[in-house]
Amino acid sequence: MIELELKGISLAYGHKLVVKDLSFRVEPGEVVGLIGPNGSGKSTVIRGLSRVILPASGQIYLGGRDILEISRPELARLLGVVPQIAILPGTFTAFEIVLMGRNPHLGFLRHESAHDIEIAWNAMEMTRTESFARRRVNELSGGEIQRVVIARVLAQEPKSVLLDEPTASLDISHQVDILDLIKGLCHEISLTVVIVLHDLNLATQYCDRLILMKEGRLHAQGTPEEVINAHNIEEVYGAFDCVYPHPDSGIPVVLPKAGGSLKRGRKSRPIDAEAG
Numbered sequence: 001m002i003e004l005e006l007k008g009i010s011l012a013y014g015h016k017l018v019v020k021d022l023s024f025r026v027e028p029g030e031v032v033g034l035i036g037p038n039g040s041g042k043s044t045v046i047r048g049l050s051r052v053i054l055p056a057s058g059q060i061y062l063g064g065r066d067i068l069e070i071s072r073p074e075l076a077r078l079l080g081v082v083p084q085i086a087i088l089p090g091t092f093t094a095f096e097i098v099l100m101g102r103n104p105h106l107g108f109l110r111h112e113s114a115h116d117i118e119i120a121w122n123a124m125e126m127t128r129t130e131s132f133a134r135r136r137v138n139e140l141s142g143g144e145i146q147r148v149v150i151a152r153v154l155a156q157e158p159k160s161v162l163l164d165e166p167t168a169s170l171d172i173s174h175q176v177d178i179l180d181l182i183k184g185l186c187h188e189i190s191l192t193v194v195i196v197l198h199d200l201n202l203a204t205q206y207c208d209r210l211i212l213m214k215e216g217r218l219h220a221q222g223t224p225e226e227v228i229n230a231h232n233i234e235e236v237y238g239a240f241d242c243v244y245p246h247p248d249s250g251i252p253v254v255l256p257k258a259g260g261s262l263k264r265g266r267k268s269r270p271i272d273a274e275a276g
Contacts, residue, residue: 079158
């Protein structure tokens with residue numbers, strides 16, 4: 001079990017500050033979703049958490065340790081990343097890509113054991129990718145490649161996983177499969193998960209807590225019921241009259257209307273700031 005914590009993190013590209021003074025904590029067994037409009041800094045947070053870019057200020061702690069003090073090999077054993085766009089060698093098979101997830105566990109010049117191969121196959125079974133294990137990457141669709149990348153991360157056996165829009169290229173069935181899988185692993189092995197999602201309805205269904213960002217800053221955080229309300233959606237997205245309780249679960253559902261961002265007239269009693 002391992003927790004993830006950001007304390008006053010600011011992230012920049014050169015002299016341009018993109019994320020400003022962001023703080024939140026993710027507990028083991030918890031799925032925390034990063035949501036917000038394009039350009040709000042969500043993917044930059046993932047890059048900061050995975051040490052692709054270093055903080056301009058603030059600290060990131062993984063299991064109570066400053067992430068900058070953790071070696072690269074150890075960090076790869078603790079933290080798995082599913083990027084927004086995966087760049088993979090086209091001539092490798094899907095199984096070979098998934099088996100690469102075992103690299104952080106191998107010593108110098110050590111080859112994969114039968115145990116490593118078994119773990120890779122199990123990861124492919126969990127993501128329903130075993131049927132095309134022997135196909136080359138350049139023969140796969142975008143959605144199939146995304147599932148292979150997720151399988152590779154699962155083969156890595158990390159304690160924490162970062163996912164940057166993992167369902168963007170998947171159809172609705174595979175979106176649900178992947179998010180069901182991630183949510184299930186959280187409960188089974190207390191995996192710590194931070195996930196960027198553009199689909200607010202998927203975010204409310206699968207995330208325990210949400211971090212709503214606007215222009216690089218924290219706008220709101222809390223449970224889906226606390227964050228997804230008409231007031232926050234209007235302030236961050238500019239949309240109106242679009243948040244309603246799900247008829248079965250009561251979880252907030254976002255149902256935007258055509259031209260809804262331009263309508264500033266009468267409201268039809270959606271979930272508002274007080275009710276949210």
